[in-house]
Amino acid sequence: MRRDLTVLFCGINPGRVSATAGFHYANPANLFWRGLYEGGLTPRQLKPEETARLLEYGYGITDLVSRLTRSSGDFV
Template structure:
């Protein structure tokens, strides 16, 4: 099967942002976070993660800012709240291998659903204790207009502050990534 959206990954990234799967509008437009009600591009600029506002079709420009993009499920599209695309062990392994290969400082799931599905259980927003190699992992609130009820921009701002600070975890906070489930 072909990926709905190609990964936007390269070496020397600060951040890789990971959704569950491309939304239907993003799949149709062949651009990440393309729905007009999605707050993704606005929050990246508001938090200072990018210096100028970008439009979805300009997603490749994120590489200039040390930011990459991917999704847990690459071969199908859909909304988190609708029928969720099937997440397989191969999807988890693909993401883990990509992070191990490109070694960004941070992997941030762009919805609680994505983070919980990756880890195989309930999780809270914020930095997770697990690492993938030396990559710190965060779960951020969804920027989708469908998730307005759980929108918490302060968590995105806290994440951006951590990215800028580059503060390492203490050794007692670190543990290797362990996931349950398929």
């Protein structure tokens, strides 16, 4: 665990594609990785399998619920 993060990105829960792949925002339709790059937060567009590299930039990533659910309303 790192306590010196600049940013902690927090998703609601992994989608089906991300849960299957084992990486955050793994669905090719998800704009998270593109947004990091185009927003100037990373020097190049990372791939979901490079999630651990976020730590190099002082960023962390997590989900409120770590298991796959059909929708954000299925948490209870």
